Amino acid sequence: MSSLPMGPNRYGKSGIRLAVVDRSRPQHDFTDLEVEVRLQGDFDAAHVDGDNSGVLPTDTMRGTCFALARDGIDSVVGYGVRLVDRFLTASPGVDRALVTLTQHPWEAVVVDGAPHAHTFRPAAGGRPTWTVTRDRGEQATVTGGILGARVLKTTGSAFSGFLRDEYTTLPETRDRVMATTVDARWGTTGPDADHTGMAIDVPATILAAFAGHDASESVQHTLHVMGTAVLDAHPDVTWIRFLLPNEHHILSDLSAYGLDNPGVVYLVADRPYGVIEGVVAREGVTPEVPWDG
Numbered sequence: 001m002s003s004l005p006m007g008p009n010r011y012g013k014s015g016i017r018l019a020v021v022d023r024s025r026p027q028h029d030f031t032d033l034e035v036e037v038r039l040q041g042d043f044d045a046a047h048v049d050g051d052n053s054g055v056l057p058t059d060t061m062r063g064t065c066f067a068l069a070r071d072g073i074d075s076v077v078g079y080g081v082r083l084v085d086r087f088l089t090a091s092p093g094v095d096r097a098l099v100t101l102t103q104h105p106w107e108a109v110v111v112d113g114a115p116h117a118h119t120f121r122p123a124a125g126g127r128p129t130w131t132v133t134r135d136r137g138e139q140a141t142v143t144g145g146i147l148g149a150r151v152l153k154t155t156g157s158a159f160s161g162f163l164r165d166e167y168t169t170l171p172e173t174r175d176r177v178m179a180t181t182v183d184a185r186w187g188t189t190g191p192d193a194d195h196t197g198m199a200i201d202v203p204a205t206i207l208a209a210f211a212g213h214d215a216s217e218s219v220q221h222t223l224h225v226m227g228t229a230v231l232d233a234h235p236d237v238t239w240i241r242f243l244l245p246n247e248h249h250i251l252s253d254l255s256a257y258g259l260d261n262p263g264v265v266y267l268v269a270d271r272p273y274g275v276i277e278g279v280v281a282r283e284g285v286t287p288e289v290p291w292d293g
């Protein structure tokens with residue numbers, strides 16, 4: 001058997017679930033994270049010769065995530081920077097360390113009109129996510145994001161004037177329900193930006209633009225409006241990428257029952273669903289587009 005050289009590769013751990021309690025104030029903070037680690041570098045010997053001497057076990061990556069949370073996490077991105085720095089130090093063969101941290105947000109339960117000090121429930125509005133990447137000898141880069149932010153509007157959305165062929169049966173509409181679950185990721189100016197603030201403010205800008213865009217001709221049209229609004233309002237965001245499922249709500253045909261349906265009853269079709277993806281970037285900025293290649 002010929003020994004072919006090793007192609008591109010990386011390795012790491014996914015699904016590292018950990019939670020950190022900050023008890024320093026009467027109102028506790030609860031940070032619930034899922035961490036992914038990926039290390040990239042010279043691992044030819046491991047693949048070609050079975051030589052593990054340069055392989056930091058993925059179990060050690062899990063242990064590192066827990067150990068580096070021992071004294072609390074200043075901010076999620078600060079913790080991510082400490083993690084990538086540690087992996088570059090601990091594993092000399094690594095050229096690039098990457099961690100993705102996705103938060104499962106909890107909010108204090110309100111009791112008698114006040115937030116309870118140590119009782120929480122899942123918060124709505126999606127899961128904030130950050131990726132910290134560091135190449136050896138370079139500054140860390142940070143992307144932020146929001147996953148699973150579900151929104152719907154009952155008017156202000158149209159889809160008409162589209163290309164038709166012999167398989168097109170979709171009726172045109174000037175007024176429909178538009179629903180999606182926003183997954184967005186954005187590039188930033190670097191680790192020193194206010195990533196915790198942006199995790200709240202960028203989704204707020206996205207939702208305000210979704211709500212305000214009542215002249216929407218399509219999900220694509222609204223994607224561009226939302227992206228433009230984010231770049232206008234947040235100087236530390238350099239590009240933003242969206243993945244927007246079009247969660248169809250189809251006006252139900254009630255004519256068999258002798259009834260009209262003036263935009264009251266909808267069939268909620270969970271599949272198939274449209275998928276609208278796109279990036280809006282500042283001039284001169286090359287965004288990360290993972291579906292290229």
Ligand SMILES: O=c1[nH]c(=O)c2[nH]c(=O)[nH]c2[nH]1
Pocket residue numbers: 159170217218219220246274
């Ligand atoms: O906003 C939309 N964009 C499309 O590309 C599309 N295609 C479709 O069937 N419905 C819609 N809606």
